[in-house]
Amino acid sequence: MIILIIIGMAIVTMVPRFVPAFIVNHMIFKDWINNWLQSIPYAALGALIFPGVLLVKEDQPHIGIIGALIAIILSYIGFNIILVVVASIATVYLLTM
Amino acid sequence: MAEEMIEQKQYTKMAMFKQGVITGIPITLGYIPVAITFGVLSFQSGLSLLELTLMSALVFAGASQFMGVNMIVANASMIEIVIATFVLNFRHFIMSLSFMNSIRDHVSLKGRLGVSLGLTDEAFAVASMNQEKANNNQAVYFYIGIFLSGYLAWVLGSLVGGVLGEVIPEQLSQSMGIALYALFISLLVPAVKKEVRYGLVALIAMLINAIAVQFMSSGWAIVVGTLLGGLSGVVLLKEKYG
Structure with missing residues (x-):
């Protein structure tokens, strides 16, 4: 039964993902849509x-906000994406210790 | 001569694939802890290893999988679960339409179909922001590199979580909830540095999403925020697109 649910979930997730691959084959969009x-x-x-x-x-929105601010500052300075991600994790980790 | 050319082509394919995998490292890193958490949680909820791994392999959409497991535990009907999944994941239709339109000149229908199946929020975001690395006719291998590494991290991470249980201390795994947001931010900020109006488009989408989520499910709210935010770009970036 769970397998059937999984297959149902898979189908409704898959179809919206692949239909656009066909759509763009058959349509030329107007400029504003592009x-x-x-x-x-x-x-x-x-x-x-x-x-x-x-x-x-x-219940602690400030944790996410501070983590996000760290990410904004570091990526603004030009840090590599991986370092930004690791630094944000570390920030939240320290804040919730 | 011909052989040399084929070799050259092979090399380019491999190089593009590798470049894709490297570009996708932040996704891989972000997925592993979330996937392990999914494995732990769904195994504890009573799903078998086969079921939880299969769900990750076939559905490959994090938020909807957590929701699906919750609903299975709550004895929701199959119809309810499938409809809720459709609503939550419909945003991928919009993202896919945007992405497929932008790669249509470089990637064949077959390639686009393959890539589309691996399109998640993160893969879409990373691929869209790195298109300048793939404007040649081997572009598809670059995208396969990004999408496939994310996919493997997700599926294997789920299995590991199910087998080993809580291999990551709870506090650490909770802290990792920020990882994918940090990924999104670090994709957006450099783009805004180059063109501040991209930031305005993102800001409008944020506000609309925040308002919309008061009235509808978070899945639809993201769809509405993305569509209307994108529409603001048509006006704001008119002269840029030309």
Whole structure:
């Protein structure tokens, strides 16, 4: 039974992922739609970051905020992505000790 | 001569793949602790090793898997679980449409189909922000490198979590909840440094998401935030896109 649920979950996750691979084969988009699609990565990053980051530690939104600020500062200075990730983990770890 | 050319081509494929794996390291690093946590949690919830590994291998979408296990434990019906999964993961349709449109000139339909199956939030974000590394006709190997390493980390991490139980101390695994957010931030910030209006687009998406989540599930809220935030880019970045 659980296997059936997993297969159902897999199908509804897979279809939205691969349908666009076909769509772009058959369609030429108007310029403004192309521009829209080009802006999607930045909008998606925004929506993925906030307000989700507030929930890193339940009931303690400041933990996520401080972790995020560290990430912003370090990546602004030009730190490598991996170092930014590790430093944020360390920050949250120390804050919750 | 012909052989030399084939060799050259092979080398380029391999080099692109390697470049992809290297570019994907932050995803791999971010996935492992989350995947282990998923393995631990779902094994404790009563899923077998086969079931939890299969879920990671077939669904490959973190948040929806945690939700799915919760709902299985709560005895939700299959229909409920599948619909909730669809809603939560529908954002990948938007991301995939954006990504597929941007690689259509470099990657064949077959390649796009393969890559699309591994499209997660993180893979989409990293791949979209690194497209300048792959504007040649071997681009697909670069994306396979990013997507496949993330996939393997996720599936194997889940299995390890299920087998070994809590190999990572709880406090550490909780702290790692920030990892994927830090990844998103470190992708966004350099882009904003180059073009501040990208930051404005992201900010608008954040605000709309924060408002929308008061009225609908977080899955739809991300879809709405992403679509409307992206739409603001059409206006804000008009002259840039030309």
